[in-house]
Amino acid sequence: MxxxxxxxxxxxxxxxxxxxxxxxxxxxxxxxxxxxxxxxxxxxxxxxxxxxxxxxxxxxxVTEGNLKSKIYNNIRRLIEIKSYRGNRHLNFLPSRGQRTKTNSKTRKKKKVFFFIKNV
Incomplete structure (x- = not known):
C-alpha cells in the first residue's frame, strides 16, 4: 500500500x-x-x-510535507521575531532548556539548515 x-x-x-x-x-x-x-x-x-x-x-x-513545512514556518517565525528560542535555533543550541556544558554535542555540531539561508 x-x-x-x-x-x-x-x-x-x-x-x-x-x-x-x-x-x-x-x-x-x-x-x-x-x-x-x-x-x-x-x-x-x-x-x-x-x-x-x-x-x-x-x-x-497533517502529515509528511505539509507537517514539515508547518514546523519549518514555526521555526522561521521564531527566528524572525528574534525570540530566545529562535536565537537558540539560529546558533545550533538546544532550545528547550537542556544543559550545554557537558551534553548536547550532537546539537552543537554545525549543520546547515534551510531556514538560515534566507535570514
Missing part, C-alpha cells in the same frame, strides 16, 4: 505500519485503528474498502 509516496509494508499490523508516515505516531495510529475497527489486522489482510477508508482517514491528519 502506498500513501503520499510512502511504501507501507504489507506484512506488518496496521497500527504499526502506518507509523512510518511522518506525523502519525503511536496514539494517532491506535486512534485510527479503533475508529476504523481494524484492530489486529495486517495490511495484506485488508480488503479494498478498508484500504480506501484508511486512506481517507489518513488524509484528515
Amino acid at each position: 502506498i500513501f503520499e509516496g510512502i511504501n507501507i509494508q504489507d506484512n506488518k499490523k496496521v497500527n504499526i505500519a502506518i507509523r512510518k508516515i511522518f506525523g502519525i505516531g503511536k496514539n494517532n495510529s491506535n486512534e485510527i485503528c479503533i475508529k476504523l475497527n481494524i484492530i489486529n489486522k495486517k495490511i495484506s489482510d485488508l480488503n479494498l474498502e478498508e484500504k480506501k477508508k484508511l486512506n481517507e482517514c489518513l488524509k484528515l491528519y
